[in-house]
Amino acid sequence: MSAALNKNKVILGLSGGVDSTTAALLLREKGMDVTGLYFDVSCGNEEGRRAAEQAASEIGIPFIYRNVNQLFESTVIDNFCREYAAGRTPNPCVFCNPTVKFKILTQEADRIGAFHIATGHYANTACSPQLGWTIRRAANEKKDQSYMLYRLPAEIIKRLLLPLSSMEDKQQARAIAREQGLFNADKKDSQEICFIADDENYADYIRRRGFTITEGDFVDKEGKVLGQHKGLIHYTIGQRKGLGITFGKPVFVIGVDPVKNTVTLGDHEDLFSREVISSESFFPATGSGRMPEYLENAQVLAKIRYAAKPAPARIKTMPDGRILAAFEEKQRAATPGQSIVFYLSDCVVGGGFIE
Structure with missing residues (x-):
């Protein structure tokens, strides 16, 4: 990263939806020089591209289009299909963020001389002497997406702006877009898995891609x-x-x-367990799967799925390198392939894939 990057310049992931559009508005209102970047993960999503381009035009910011279909196919989709075929339940957004979305955002930011990158995620960032740069929970616990960002390294987080971090709810974001007369102010939320059509389920999708069921x-x-x-x-x-x-x-x-x-x-009671083991861990403080010393045997808050409430647990590194989380209270349905994410207070300090 060049020292000459402009700290008033930011490149924002612009999907054409209300969240990223509102994020662009808020950044521009702060006097930032904003450029919108649309990721095409499906090789020809003209509807998505037109929506993002229209959003950029109405806001009055430059627009960049990137076809990332090949990278997305070889990383996110391949992982998604192989995980399901192996009896695991992956979360493609968790995998996409560090390997595709923020990777491309950073590359394009460097190319145009922007220091900052930004998205419409409901989360925040923080920096402290002990933790360094970390993702932090959003003000709205129900909308908080910090769980999805736990695999981002500190060098990405320190450049990251998350304008929706203080939003109380999505209606607040819609109201801002509506005040500006933007076309997408009342656009419905995007589907859960962006690469699977609304009329197709994930099992049919995986079968269609050649996996034997x-x-x-x-x-x-x-x-x-x-x-x-x-x-x-x-x-x-x-x-x-x-x-x-x-x-x-x-x-x-x-x-x-x-x-x-x-x-x-x-039976239902068979779903509850006090201990959860995870592998392929990532800790922003070390930039790797190695747990920082201050977390060994530490009391943290842990989430075993995106919609779960953070629960007290003590974590430690096992002899084989995997992470053991021992919860104070039994957790329901810890699912292999999903992520367990660790927090100190409201800051993300690491996580891994549940075994």
């Missing part, structure tokens, strides 16, 4: 065969509906075994 056995905790499942990708830990099998009482998916191609069913 093999039927196997439902089993109980003792290994007794209970019936046939239609393929591991159709099931996730904690699932109760759509099993295609009935027992006269509620049963839940409590385990998925890709080696044996089995789905284990059990």
Whole structure:
């Protein structure tokens, strides 16, 4: 990164939705020189490109288009399909942010001489002597997206501006866009998985991409065969509906075994565990999977999924390098492939993929 980068210049990920558009408005109101960057992850999303370009035009900022389909395919989509095929439940946004979105934002910022990068995420940043640069929770706990950003390194975070960090709710962002007469002020929220069409489910998507879906056995905790499942990708830990099998009482998916191609069913209480093990960890303070010394055996708050409430836990590094989180209270349905994210107060200090 060049020392000559302009600290009044910022490049913002502009999707054409109300969040990123409002973020651009707020940055411009602060006197920042804003450029909008649209990522095309699907190789020809003309509707998305037109929306982003229109947003940039109405705000009055320069617009850059980048086709990142090849990078997105080889990283995010490939990981998504392979994880599901292996009986895990990935979160593609967590994987995309460091490998695609913020990577390209930083490259383009360097190219145009901008120090800052920005997005419409509901989160904040912070810097302290102990933690260094970290992602911080947003003011609105329900909208907070800090969980999605835990794999960002400190060198990215120190350049990051998150204008929506203090928004109380999304209606506040919509109101700002509406006041400016922007076309997307009342545009509906984007779908959960950006690369899968509204009329297609993820199982069909994975099958269409050439992955073989093999039927196997439902089993109980003792290994007794209970019936046939239609393929591991159709099931996730904690699932109760759509099993295609009935027992006269509620049963839940409590385990998925890709080696044996089995789905284990059990009772609701079987879903609760006090200890959660994670791998492929990342800690912003070290820029790697190595846990900082001040976190070893430390009491933190931990989330085992995006919508979960942070819960007290003590974390430590295991002999094999994985991270063990021991919660004060049992957590429901810790799901392999999802992320566990650690906080000190409201600052993200690390996390990893649940094993």
